[in-house]
Amino acid sequence: MFSGAQFSIHAMSDNFVDVILGGVRALGSPDDIRLETDDISTLVVGTPQRVFEAMQSAYAESCRLGGHVVLQAHISRGCPGEPDDPLCRPQAAGGSESARANSAGGEGPAATAADVADTADATAAHTASPAAIADPRSVDPIGIPVAAQFSLYPMGTDRYMEVIAAEIEQMKMSGVFDHSKHFCTKLRGDLAKVMAAVHGSFERAAEHAGHVVIQLTVSKGSPSEST
Amino acid sequence: MFSGAQFSIHAMSDNFVDVILGGVRALGSPDDIRLETDDISTLVVGTPQRVFEAMQSAYAESCRLGGHVVLQAHISRGCPGEPDDPLCRPQAAGGSESARANSAGGEGPAATAADVADTADATAAHTASPAAIADPRSVDPIGIPVAAQFSLYPMGTDRYMEVIAAEIEQMKMSGVFDHSKHFCTKLRGDLAKVMAAVHGSFERAAEHAGHVVIQLTVSKGSPSEST
Numbered sequence: 001m002f003s004g005a006q007f008s009i010h011a012m013s014d015n016f017v018d019v020i021l022g023g024v025r026a027l028g029s030p031d032d033i034r035l036e037t038d039d040i041s042t043l044v045v046g047t048p049q050r051v052f053e054a055m056q057s058a059y060a061e062s063c064r065l066g067g068h069v070v071l072q073a074h075i076s077r078g079c080p081g082e083p084d085d086p087l088c089r090p091q092a093a094g095g096s097e098s099a100r101a102n103s104a105g106g107e108g109p110a111a112t113a114a115d116v117a118d119t120a121d122a123t124a125a126h127t128a129s130p131a132a133i134a135d136p137r138s139v140d141p142i143g144i145p146v147a148a149q150f151s152l153y154p155m156g157t158d159r160y161m162e163v164i165a166a167e168i169e170q171m172k173m174s175g176v177f178d179h180s181k182h183f184c185t186k187l188r189g190d191l192a193k194v195m196a197a198v199h200g201s202f203e204r205a206a207e208h209a210g211h212v213v214i215q216l217t218v219s220k221g222s223p224s225e226s227t
Numbered sequence: 228m229f230s231g232a233q234f235s236i237h238a239m240s241d242n243f244v245d246v247i248l249g250g251v252r253a254l255g256s257p258d259d260i261r262l263e264t265d266d267i268s269t270l271v272v273g274t275p276q277r278v279f280e281a282m283q284s285a286y287a288e289s290c291r292l293g294g295h296v297v298l299q300a301h302i303s304r305g306c307p308g309e310p311d312d313p314l315c316r317p318q319a320a321g322g323s324e325s326a327r328a329n330s331a332g333g334e335g336p337a338a339t340a341a342d343v344a345d346t347a348d349a350t351a352a353h354t355a356s357p358a359a360i361a362d363p364r365s366v367d368p369i370g371i372p373v374a375a376q377f378s379l380y381p382m383g384t385d386r387y388m389e390v391i392a393a394e395i396e397q398m399k400m401s402g403v404f405d406h407s408k409h410f411c412t413k414l415r416g417d418l419a420k421v422m423a424a425v426h427g428s429f430e431r432a433a434e435h436a437g438h439v440v441i442q443l444t445v446s447k448g449s450p451s452e453s454t
């Protein structure tokens with residue numbers, strides 16, 4: 001499986017270069033994700049867990065640098081047109097997902113588990129265990145209040161609307177639900193809780209579709225009145 | 228059919244309120260689209276033709292107000308979860324699409340044509356005729372050079388990758404193709420040509436899927452080196 005995101009940080013400030021690059025550079029060069037930045041977005045490749053963590057870290061750092069800052073993220077997993085990448089296998093990330101991948105793929109070396117997981121019907125091996133999906137209500141806040149909206153797209157299945165509808169219901173119980181809008185669901189709350197809610201949707205939808213896409217917008221510090 | 232977009236203009240400037248609202252307010256209150264702005268995005272509802280025109284007009288105005296300005300647009304047509312809206316019927320917009328809708332739906336009043344077009348299998352009646360899809364190579368430039376990237380999602384069909392692959396090939400002949408990236412295709416050229424290329428993909432994909440989504444990012448004035 002290939003999983004990752006193209007994300008952009010937009011800083012509404014004359015000082016935008018420092019705010020944007022400050023966020024991206026704060027990620028450093030960890031060996032369990034791949035980062036590539038061009039003039040439009042930053043690609044992050046890794047397990048979904050690490051992809052969400054990296055986006056949250058970069059954006060939080062930019063938010064701390066001040067002003068009205070927006071994260072736009074296009075997150076994807078399991079696209080059939082993308083190459084497999086060892087970085088996207090849960091065991092590369094360690095932790096609780098690693099344990100589950102080993103139980104699904106055998107106790108052998110990483111390549112063995114990966115071979116099993118790469119069969120077409122092994123999508124479930126790439127989804128986090130329910131225990132690994134944090135309940136946004138119990139996630140510790142990090143002190144960055146945001147508004148957000150996101151859209152979920154399970155690809156290649158004619159039952160995708162059922163998956164979307166189920167996730168809208170999940171969001172209503174997430175503690176960060178704001179309201180439904182055309183084409184998307186609006187959330188509001190602490191950044192860490194909002195990101196946990198969206199990550200949860202991404203993982204649960206993958207139980208129904210091998211290829212899942214989320215489009216996410218997060219906004220901090222807008223001077224506009226909310227409607 | 229319901230068609231529209233949630234779009235956001237991001238201005239990397241201390242003067243961002245004037246640049247963003249200057250673009251959105253330049254649209255005025257035309258009677259053939261519906262506009263709703265909140266703290267994250269502006270909803271525009273109308274025919275795909277008018278939706279693309281409105282986004283281009285608003286963004287172009289913001290670009291003329293100066294600096295590094297980004298358009299993020301989430302464009303959708305035919306979502307089964309959205310209500311029908313008369314504004315989205317081609318005959319409401321007049322022009323060449325109106326003529327085609329009438330030929331498909333009969334010569335009666337608008338309601339008659341709309342009734343026909345709203346049957347589940349009449350998706351094609353909502354797609355623009357090939358003549359109505361402007362060839363980006365012959366579109367007049369408007370003097371705003373941009374970089375862009377977009378992703379196309381035909382929903383509810385297991386043959387969606389074929390549609391996407393065909394559109395990538397179309398983009399290579401569009402005159403604005405830059406290169407393929409993970410999860411998206413990068414374009415570069417005059418804003419009017421780039422928007423025409425993306426609109427073309429949106430229309431052509433609708434011949435294969437009733438529900439089509441595009442995620443589009445357009446950037447003008449970035450100080451970053453392109454890669």
